Amino acid sequence: MTLPMIPTITAFERSPDGGKGLARDMRVRWALEEVGQPYEVRLVSFTEMKASAHRTLHPFVQIPTYEEGDLALFESGAIVFHIAERNAGLLPDDANARARAITWMFAALNTMEPPIIDLGIARLMEGDKPWFEQRLPVVEDRIRIRLGELSVRLGDADWLDGAFSAGDLLMVSVLLRLSRSGILDEYPNLSAYVARGKARPAYQRAFDAQLAVFTGKPSSG
Amino acid sequence: MTLPMIPTITAFERSPDGGKGLARDMRVRWALEEVGQPYEVRLVSFTEMKASAHRTLHPFVQIPTYEEGDLALFESGAIVFHIAERNAGLLPDDANARARAITWMFAALNTMEPPIIDLGIARLMEGDKPWFEQRLPVVEDRIRIRLGELSVRLGDADWLDGAFSAGDLLMVSVLLRLSRSGILDEYPNLSAYVARGKARPAYQRAFDAQLAVFTGKPSSG
Structure with a gap:
């Protein structure tokens, strides 16, 4: 054994x-x-x-x-x-649904997370730089573009593509990094989506x- | 049929x-x-x-x-x-080697690409901003940290983990975005790595x- x-x-x-x-x-x-x-x-x-x-x-x-x-x-x-x-x-059995869930994993990490990380870096590493205040809205607007697109795609669905998947797990994790900024509140369906993720046992x-x-x-x- | x-x-x-x-x-x-x-x-x-x-x-x-x-x-x-x-x-048959190749795919897209994209965004979207010249070296140094770490890991190997894989395909693709900057030339083993990728039929x-x-x-x- x-x-x-x-x-x-x-x-x-x-x-x-x-x-x-x-x-x-x-x-x-x-x-x-x-x-x-x-x-x-x-x-x-x-x-x-x-x-x-x-x-x-x-x-x-x-x-x-x-x-x-x-x-x-x-x-x-x-x-x-x-x-x-x-x-x-964490991944559907159906081959096509599985490939789409994996797509959302990559989308969370390669499309959504980079501008969000950029905001974190700006705050953490460039907070004392002379350009910080002027550049901040530029960085935040880049995030808003992606959030707007994600909000449209999610619509009133619970999860990004059918049942909860590893794609949702990563997307919620990435969006959680915005909690302190208040930006997420501008997108009620995304706020509710993140809340659904956090409510999972x-x-x-x-x-x-x-x-x-x-x-x-x-x-x- | x-x-x-x-x-x-x-x-x-x-x-x-x-x-x-x-x-x-x-x-x-x-x-x-x-x-x-x-x-x-x-x-x-x-x-x-x-x-x-x-x-x-x-x-x-x-x-x-x-x-x-x-x-x-x-x-x-x-x-x-x-x-x-x-x-x-593009992926090894051995289960552990396959998981490691997939790790390099994510590393290329979630660890290496974001600072490189940040440089591209700075040049393309912030080239006319008052902070551009001052901020550029900060952005480039962030890329150098990752390139230095990647250079150490690659050493004198041809590819990141055994045979060429989808991990190398994405890493070479990401590094190619630095071609114009000249930064890659500071890391001869990474330059050679990218050249090996480009030489593939x-x-x-x-x-x-x-x-x-x-x-x-x-x-x-």
């Missing part, structure tokens, strides 16, 4: 967001909770993250990573896809688990 | 890059050429791209799209993945095909 393999992911020992669930381990935790896969977490400090052992796991010196026996992965999108491919619940379990790292309170998961 | 299904992709009628192969249809053409899949191209003008027929295909009003019978996809990463999954040649066929749209000369493909 082989014991089931429990994957290990990495997360920040002290996340820059202080437990708001915006670090990228949250996406992987959420995916693991959706499919009911237990997992271990190894917390890494910023010093440990830059050391060669972690750099071997993650060439771009970030979290999360994913280790499962001989397999080591990085990039939250790739890890979520790996989990979705090996377990039921698997999201809640994942959120509690990442928050417990900061409060020191063991999560219920 | 069923005739083989020939997919149709969309591309710019007049690409902003004038046929330098930097528009995202090039990635899809390259993938199709690598696996030997014939394809049709429907050229769209900027006016057509904004019309509702194209918007139904691509909610973010871009190219390329991919149509194959009942299936319609957008996002170049998702289309390349679809081609790689349905045909031999499938890349050449794809490049000639997209260039033929501009020269009016039919491609040999």
Whole structure:
């Protein structure tokens, strides 16, 4: 008998967001909770993250990573896809519906996230630059273009293409990064979409688990 | 007998890059050429791209799209993945090696491309802004951090993880966007890596095909 393999992911020992669930381990935790896969977490400090052992796991010196026996992965999108491919619940069985769900995964990460990250970088790294105030509305308007397009496509549907999928998991995760900005409130159907994602029991379990790292309170998961 | 299904992709009628192969249809053409899949191209003008027929295909009003019978996809990463999954040649057979190749696909699009796109946006959309000159080196240094990390990981290998894969196809495509900037020349192993990608016969066929749209000369493909 082989014991089931429990994957290990990495997360920040002290996340820059202080437990708001915006670090990228949250996406992987959420995916693991959706499919009911237990997992271990190894917390890494910023010093440990830059050391060669972690750099071997993650060439771009970030979290999360994913280790499962001989397999080591990085990039939250790739890890979520790996989990979705090996377990039921995050990708439809129908081949065409599956390809469309994967399309939304890439759309979340390659079309929607970059302008949103740009806003985060502007705030975090360019807040003290002379151009910050003038450039901010330009960056925000770029996000609004994408949100407007997404809002039209979503319409009054619950999820982007039929049942909840890994595409929705990543899109909601990406949109959550806008929470503090208030921009999302301009698109009521997108706000409701994000609220639906957050209301999922698997999201809640994942959120509690990442928050417990900061409060020191063991999560219920 | 069923005739083989020939997919149709969309591309710019007049690409902003004038046929330098930097528009995202090039990635899809390259993938199709690598696996030997014939394809049709429907050229769209900027006016057509904004019309509702194209918007139904691509909610973010871009190219390329991919149509194959009942299936319609957008996002170049998702289309390349679809081609790689349905045909031999772009993803390894071994399950772990396959997961690692997919990791590089996501790394190319979600870690490496965003700062490179940011440079393109700065040049194209913010070139006349008062902050442009001061901000440019900040943007370029962000790219250098990622290139330095990628350069260390690649070392003297030909490709990112064993044989050429869809991960290399997307990474080379993303790095090609730096051609004009000269930044890539600071990393000789990455320059050589990109040159190896461009030297592949499938890349050449794809490049000639997209260039033929501009020269009016039919491609040999």
